[in-house]
Structures are given as C-alpha cells and as structure tokens.
Amino acid sequence: xxxxxxxxxxxxxxxxxxxxxxxxxxxxxxxxxxxxxxxxxxxxxxxxxxxxxxxxxxxxxxxxxxxxxxxxxxxxxxxxxxxxxxxxxxxxxxxxxxxxxxxxxxxxxxxx
Amino acid sequence: xxxxxxxxxxxxxxxxxxxxxxxxxxxxxxxxxxxxxxxxxxxxxxxxxxxxxxxxxxxxxxxxxxxxxxxxxxxxxxxxxxxxxxxxxxxxxxxxxxxxxxxxxxxxxxxx
Numbered sequence: 001x002x003x004x005x006x007x008x009x010x011x012x013x014x015x016x017x018x019x020x021x022x023x024x025x026x027x028x029x030x031x032x033x034x035x036x037x038x039x040x041x042x043x044x045x046x047x048x049x050x051x052x053x054x055x056x057x058x059x060x061x062x063x064x065x066x067x068x069x070x071x072x073x074x075x076x077x078x079x080x081x082x083x084x085x086x087x088x089x090x091x092x093x094x095x096x097x098x099x100x101x102x103x104x105x106x107x108x109x110x111x112x
Numbered sequence: 113x114x115x116x117x118x119x120x121x122x123x124x125x126x127x128x129x130x131x132x133x134x135x136x137x138x139x140x141x142x143x144x145x146x147x148x149x150x151x152x153x154x155x156x157x158x159x160x161x162x163x164x165x166x167x168x169x170x171x172x173x174x175x176x177x178x179x180x181x182x183x184x185x186x187x188x189x190x191x192x193x194x195x196x197x198x199x200x201x202x203x204x205x206x207x208x209x210x211x212x213x214x215x216x217x218x219x220x221x222x223x224x
Contacts, residue, residue, distance in 0.1 A: 099158075
C-alpha cells in the first residue's frame, strides 16, 4: 500500500496564486521528498526534508513537516503556467541509501 | 554531470511476447538503481532495486524480472507479457549514500 497520500487529488488555480498540496503518511520516516512530473515524463526531485527539520525553502517552494501529525505540505508561491504538473510526496524510512514509497500525487493546473 | 538513459521511449507488444527495457546511467559509479511502474494517473510502484552488480531485490511478485550485468546498466525483462504489464516504466538512480533519486524519461509500454 502507498505510504503517502496527497491531498487534494487535483488543484486548479490562476497564475500568480499560491498552491498548497498536502501529504500524509503512516509510519515513522527518515526523510520526506517532493517530486514533480510533467505529463508523460520522468520525475524531477524538488526538495528533501529530514525528519528533524520542520520547514525548508527552495526558491518559490516551501515545505513543512509535522512528524507528530505525520504530514507534510508543499507550498508553491506566485504560481506560473509552467508549474502545471503532478506533484508527488515520497517517504523514506531508511537511514542509509534510498528506498522511496510514493503517494498517488496531486495534479496541479495553473491557468494563465 | 550524471545522465540517465532509458529506451525505448514507447513500445507496443502483443500478449505473450518477450520484453527487454534497458536503463543506463553515466557520470557516477556504484549507483543504486530502481525500476518503477506507474499506472495512468497513479503513483509509482517500486518493482526492483539494486545496490550492486548482480544484486537485485524484488518488491512485488510479478511477471517481470530484472538484471544488472554492469555497474551502470539495469535491465527489465519478461518472458511472456500479460495485458496487466501495460504501463509507464521508470528507471531511477541514487548515489550510494544519498536519498534523492533521479529518474529517466520513462518507457510507455502497451500490451495488446
């Protein structure tokens, strides 16, 4: 079964607005990652947040992690049409190496 | 810089035919390698991962097998395809002690 579950399944916003996607997971983790996938393409790594971190920023991306609630959120500020894609959270329980469990993803559409 | 290649990009095969998908990584040594399958509109399911030549771990029982004949080459195979093998197959790599994964462009397999 999938470890992570994204919410909402689909999100449609206007250019310039902020987009927030949420991820919940079930077991304790070592880190949580967010990936982006354009239609029909491979995934691209966006950001990694470790279990002892609460917030992380990368450009227009802001990720939070609440281990007590087993949840994470991805905020994209000042969205652009080019941000249209599917976004996946992935959890890693290992302390060495990488073994990811992916959620089902949020389909984000940014309308120009 | 590191590059990951997958081929072919698309493939249409009849039921019962064999399958061979290839993935190669350049610019890194001793990577961890992964094969995922993605159903339409869904998340990624880990099929196989490898931490070294000849070392393959299978995540789910299925009609597929994987091999790693060289350090940076990962092959996904089947002797006889089933309709249920249709999907988008993604290869990925991660550095030996790193958590981020880097994905290839994927192969769209349709079994008819």
